[in-house]
Amino acid sequence: MERVRISPLQGAMLLVTTITSTAIILLPGAIAGRDAWLATLGGLAVGLVMAVTISFLGQRFPGETIIEYTEILLGKYIGKTVSALFLTFFGYLAALTLWDFGVFISSSLLVGTPMMAINIIGILVATYTARYGLEVIARVNQIFLPLIIISVLLASIIVFTMPKTSLAHILPVLENGTKPLLAGTAKVADWLGEVIVLSMVIPFLYPQKHSRSVAMVSVLISSLILLLVSLVVVATFGDISPTLFFPFYSAVLLIEISRVLRLDVVITTIWIIGSFIKISFLLYILAHGTAQWFKLVKHNFLIMPLAVIILSLSLIILKSVAEYQSISLQISGYLLFISLVLPAFLLLTAIITGRTTGKKDVK
Amino acid sequence: MIILVMLVFLVIIALEVPGLVKEKMWRELAAFAFLLFFGMALSIPQVLGLQVPSPNEPIEMIFKPFAEWLTPK
8 A cells, every 4th residue: 555644633634524514514413402512512422432442443453444453353254244334334424425515505505406416526526636645635624624613613603693692592401301312412423423434544643642632632623613503503593403404504694794694605615625525535535445345455446436336325325305304313323333333342352352463663 | 318427437447447457456456347337236227217225225224213212202
């Protein structure tokens, strides 16, 4: 494989973009209504557990990705099956992100444009970037993530200063019992579970000893951003926020500073940049993982066939926003199973069998 | 439409295969072919207007109890 190195800062920034870019728009906690902020905190707790699991595994196998050490831990046949589950997870996530991208653009900006056209453009740009490798994606992201964070902060502050927005809307707490809160926690946790992509990046981190702080810090920052956004949404809409598909976007649409309207363009920009980086990153990881699964020496040539697969999947994965809302908890269950249950199981196996590839030098 | 899709596949093959053949990477070529056929199997039926099952169907079935447990009655 080629020599690729990214710094811990770049790694953490990539993770934050991966988690927050779609989460800001779809706002997973919103399903909990007024308790969205509590759900975000609950999700943070689960997310930290996942981050610790992934980084412990990374410390035991510093030179290997999750695809490789699953095979070391579970043997050839079971290991291959389980690592195939991880690969399908990355592919599924990429397809879902592309679908989100298409749905948002075709329902907010380019109304009436077929989703296929938007998705094709999205995947073309992502394929182009992914072929240049991880370092390029990481550096592009280093430029764009600060912009994303600054515009989210600015938009949030402006929404908070509007006369109808009030933090009193977060009361009463737990008005519908704990079930909505649990559902919200599961949804936030499934987004934070995307920290599992770190397990594919740890071998490239240099210096590597910071991998645990990378995982924890990125989960923490992502949850803080989500917490802010969910407070904004609840303070603006109160308990109707679960019915909105793009709650933060709807909140920003309300902004009106004297003659300045339609600041939603800012949010759309965040969305386009964030999704583009996320899809390229996932595509790169998917190609890299697939190459390791087949034990190949290169992976660049796999990116285009994989892009075709992701594009076709993104067009059939969900028929409508309504379908997404009706099965979003099932999807959460699947994402949590892969990002929480499987790594925990792997870590347990590693501890019991005592397998480790030890202190190997970073490739 | 179908011609366009086939053209896309031909372009991908034309861009990647010569390099792989030149370096005699047969294992890589096999993996490439496998993924490309998978992509064809997913995309061509869609272009022809056939129903392709969504990957969400098994997920929906397996994780239904989980979702029901979290849904308030």
